[in-house]
Amino acid sequence: xxxxxxxxINGLALGAIYALIALGYTMVYGILRxxxxxxxxxxxxxxxxxxxxxxxxxxxxPPQSYLGGIVVLLLAMAICTGFGILIExxxxxxxxxxxKLTVLITAIGVSLFIEYTCQHRLVFGAAPxxxxxxxxxxxxxxxxxxxxxxxVIVFVTTILLLIILRFIVQKTRMGTAMRAVSFNEQxxxxxxVNINSIISFTFGLGSALAAAGGILFAMSYSSxxxxxxxxxxxxxxxxxxxxxxxxxPGAALGGILIGVIExxxxxxxxxxxxxxxxxxxxxxxxxxxxxxxxxxxxxxxxV
Amino acid sequence: MKxxxxxxxxxxxxxxxxxxxxxxxFNRYYLGVTIDVGINIILAVSLNLxxxxxGQFSLGHAGFMAVGGYIAAKFSLMLSPAxxxxxxxxxxxAGLLLGGSVAALTGLAVGVPTLRLYGDYxxxxxxxxxxxxxxxxxxxxxxxxxxxxxxIPNWTNFGWAWGSAAICVFVVTCLVNSTYGRGxxxxxxxxxxxxxxxxxxxxxxxxxxxxxAFFAGIAGGLYAHHKSFLSPTGFDFMKSIDxxxxxxxxxxGRTVGVIIAAILLTLLPExxxxxxxxxxxxxxxxxxxxxxxxxxxxxxxxxxxxxxK
Numbered sequence: 001x002x003x004x005x006x007x008x009i010n011g012l013a014l015g016a017i018y019a020l021i022a023l024g025y026t027m028v029y030g031i032l033r034x035x036x037x038x039x040x041x042x043x044x045x046x047x048x049x050x051x052x053x054x055x056x057x058x059x060x061x062p063p064q065s066y067l068g069g070i071v072v073l074l075l076a077m078a079i080c081t082g083f084g085i086l087i088e089x090x091x092x093x094x095x096x097x098x099x100k101l102t103v104l105i106t107a108i109g110v111s112l113f114i115e116y117t118c119q120h121r122l123v124f125g126a127a128p129x130x131x132x133x134x135x136x137x138x139x140x141x142x143x144x145x146x147x148x149x150x151x152v153i154v155f156v157t158t159i160l161l162l163i164i165l166r167f168i169v170q171k172t173r174m175g176t177a178m179r180a181v182s183f184n185e186q187x188x189x190x191x192x193v194n195i196n197s198i199i200s201f202t203f204g205l206g207s208a209l210a211a212a213g214g215i216l217f218a219m220s221y222s223s224x225x226x227x228x229x230x231x232x233x234x235x236x237x238x239x240x241x242x243x244x245x246x247x248x249p250g251a252a253l254g255g256i257l258i259g260v261i262e263x264x265x266x267x268x269x270x271x272x273x274x275x276x277x278x279x280x281x282x283x284x285x286x287x288x289x290x291x292x293x294x295x296x297x298x299x300x301x302x303v
Numbered sequence: 304m305k306x307x308x309x310x311x312x313x314x315x316x317x318x319x320x321x322x323x324x325x326x327x328x329f330n331r332y333y334l335g336v337t338i339d340v341g342i343n344i345i346l347a348v349s350l351n352l353x354x355x356x357x358g359q360f361s362l363g364h365a366g367f368m369a370v371g372g373y374i375a376a377k378f379s380l381m382l383s384p385a386x387x388x389x390x391x392x393x394x395x396x397a398g399l400l401l402g403g404s405v406a407a408l409t410g411l412a413v414g415v416p417t418l419r420l421y422g423d424y425x426x427x428x429x430x431x432x433x434x435x436x437x438x439x440x441x442x443x444x445x446x447x448x449x450x451x452x453x454x455i456p457n458w459t460n461f462g463w464a465w466g467s468a469a470i471c472v473f474v475v476t477c478l479v480n481s482t483y484g485r486g487x488x489x490x491x492x493x494x495x496x497x498x499x500x501x502x503x504x505x506x507x508x509x510x511x512x513x514x515x516a517f518f519a520g521i522a523g524g525l526y527a528h529h530k531s532f533l534s535p536t537g538f539d540f541m542k543s544i545d546x547x548x549x550x551x552x553x554x555x556g557r558t559v560g561v562i563i564a565a566i567l568l569t570l571l572p573e574x575x576x577x578x579x580x581x582x583x584x585x586x587x588x589x590x591x592x593x594x595x596x597x598x599x600x601x602x603x604x605x606x607x608x609x610x611x612k
Contacts, residue, residue: 036424092594101360102598104426105551108544109590116583230540241427277438280431287428288416299529 002144007267007294008260013151013220015259020213021236022251023165024206030182030246031202037085037107039112039210040233042080044226046211047131047218048124049076056131069134073157073215077208084207085200093196118226128225131218154216159214161212162252165205169248173202182246210257235262235279244285244293255293258282315469317566323462334461338529340569341464342522343473347549347565348558349518354473354547355556356484357511358491360426361431363413364519365542367406369535370436371520373446374454376527382454396456398468399524407513409436414512418505433543441535450532452527459529467525473519475522476558478514487511491556548590554600563602 021043028036053072061068064085093112095103117124139148169175180188189195217232218224239258243250258279265271266277286294340572346401350364378398385395441445447453459511460566489497494504527533545568553564593601 022424029423033423035427091595095598098421098598101551102594103557104360104423106591106594107549108547109587112544113584113587113591116587120580120584156467218326234434234540237427238431241424272441274438280435283415283431284428287420287424291420291424303486 003267006145007264009145009147009151011263012256013154013259015256016154016264017213017217017220017255018232018236018259019240019252019255020158020161020209020216021233022163022255023241023248025237026204026240026243026245026248026251027178027206029240031178031185031199032092032103032163034103035107036092036203036238037104037111037233038091038114038235040205040229041111041118042084042087042207042229043210043214043217043233043236044078044118044224044229045083045114046076046207046214047224047228048118048214048226049079049181050134050215050218051129051131051210051224054134064136066132066135069153073212075149076215079213080207080211080214081204083208084203087158088200088203093199100251110255115226115230126226128223131222131224133222134215134219150219152236154220157216165209165248168205174198178202231276238279238283239271241293242283244296247293248298250295254293309473311471312469313322315473316466319469320462322465323460324345326578328523334558335529336569337417338459338461338464338525340566341461341468342525343527343546343549343565343569344562345522345525346441346546347553347561348468348471348475349515349522350546351514351550351553351556351561352487353511354550355554355561356475356479356510357487357493358555359418359508361425361429361483361512361515362426362462362540362543362547363429363431363436364546365538365540366429366433366436367410367516367519368523368526368542369400369404369440369533370409370516370523370540371402372496372523372527372533372538373402373440374405374494374520375399375445375524377450378402378456379456379528380452380454384412390459395463395528399463399521403517407517410516411509413516414509416591418508418512418529430540430543433538433540437535437538440538447533449535451532451537455527455531455533455534457528457531459525464525464529467521471521472558472562474514474518507600543556552593552601554602557600557602560600560602564600 021039024039024042025036028034028039050072053075054068057068057072057075060070071148089108091106092103095106118124128160135149135153137149139146167175171177177188177193177198178189178201179196180193188198213236214229235258236255240251241252241254242257243252243254245251261282262275262278266275271278330342346364346368350361351365353359353361375398378401379394381392382398385393393495413429413432417432418424420428441449479487486502487499487510490504490507491543497507549564549568550561552568553559553561572582572586575585578585
């Protein structure tokens with residue numbers, strides 16, 4: 001029982017990070033209907049932004065303080081918002097209204113471009129780097145359960161960000177416009193919604209969440225490298241599809257689900273080697289029984 | 304048309320076999336690259352049947368290649384010490400066919416449940432299957448787990464590689480141009496209209512998947528006996544992307560274009576070896592620029608561009 005709860009805590013911490021990344025995939029898919037493969041790399045850029053910002057921020061704030069950590073997180077989110085918007089304007093905007101496949105291949109190209117550029121020795125280099133401790137690291141023992149301060153921070157940050165995101169999407173003018181564009185792009189444009197700025201805003205918002213995920217991931221695993229976004233990004237995308245792509249609560253649910261199941265599978269001796277295959281197995285099982293994901297409504301194909 | 308195609312096939316096979324008799328006189332490095340080209344032609348042409356002619360989007364071709372490669376390699380590793388040297392071509396041929404058949408069965412197993420899905424969903428599921436296959440080989444002791452298989456006999460020569468490529472091109476071309484094969488193109492053009500006209504889209508999609516997987520398996524077997532070792536990391540997502548890029552660059556559904564693209568994309572990295580630091584960055588940029596400027600592929604001229612999917 002203790003072990004079960006412990007695995008559950010670890011799984012939820014991992015799932016929260018998947019959820020943050022999955023939200024970016026699902027928002028972009030909801031509006032543009034394509035898989036933004038470069039999203040996992042924005043997640044990586046977020047972690048590296050944190051790595052380079054920490055020494056700068058710690059000059060002004062006491063090292064390993066919560067305030068300093070929050071400043072690093074916010075700055076990294078701001079930088080990645082810029083990256084997200086830049087990627088959209090340079091690579092995807094020229095392809096608006098092109099066949100979906102073209103955009104998909106471009107997204108793969110952008111992803112490869114970021115990965116290989118960052119692996120170059122003049123940029124980040126291919127070797128893994130150690131991520132500095134942003135916050136005071138302590139662990140609490142509650143009745144044999146071990147909970148680290150990082151895990152608590154991961155939870156709290158994720159939940160706060162989800163609440164903010166929900167507020168933006170449901171209550172603000174930008175959010176209303178986002179939902180309108182996702183519902184029917186042409187009709188939204190006719191109603192005076194500026195499609196391009198909404199799409200840029202969506203990319204920025206998703207990239208900010210990915211950056212937060214990157215920092216939280218780096219804090220939890222303390223080692224980062226330019227290819228960290230590949231597997232994590234794929235699994236987060238799988239999480240978005242499992243929850244029903246285009247559906248925000250679905251992405252959060254899918255992320256948590258994949259994180260928890262993966263952690264449990266990692267704890268079972270015979271299955272631990274197959275850990276990387278678990279997410280895809282869940283995906284296939286879910287898609288066979290519910291082709292549009294867990295939380296979205298089935299759609300009828302019209303001629 | 305049909306007998307013409309058969310003549311080409313015989314000619315290509317004959318040329319491949321004759322050249323392979325003289326292969327001892329060629330530079331080993333160039334010969335190796337030429338064999339790589341042949342293997343990549345098989346991969347690209349077989350993926351073109353799925354992605355180009357039938358209009359599906361598979362991102363898991365490297366997975367099928369891995370299945371064929373591992374099975375064929377294991378087969379020859381087990382049998383070659385027990386049999387005399389003259390039986391080598393027999394073992395190799397049987398191993399390739401076995402690898403291809405197992406890959407085809409995998410293709411069937413993947414295709415039947417997933418091909419009800421469309422577009423992006425299919426892409427992500429095939430990607431998932433590719434990853435699952437890789438994880439399977441990475442964790443199974445019989446197939447060498449993470450270290451991979453080593454000491455595979457070095458049997459792939461020019462004749463085997465280009466002979467198989469000729470057969471693959473022949474089969475795919477004849478299939479697509481046959482009465483039955485028009486169904487693939489119908490499914491690509493409009494699935495709903497095709498099924499309204501009595502063409503069963505799922506059956507065509509599964510057929511395309513199985514045949515594509517079969518040839519990918521053959522290519523995997525050739526690759527295994529060319530490089531003499533197999534490691535699961537060689538069959539990751541990146542390998543699938545490489546093959547997809549060949550198909551896109553050549554123009555979806557244009558066999559000749561795809562063959563040219565496969566040749567170019569195999570030779571290009573060899574020429575760029577001096578700039579190895581920038582090679583992959585250039586490659587990625589190339590994909591983006593081509594997609595923005597010539598999405599129909601480099602070698603598509605004078606045809607109406609399909610813009611359905």
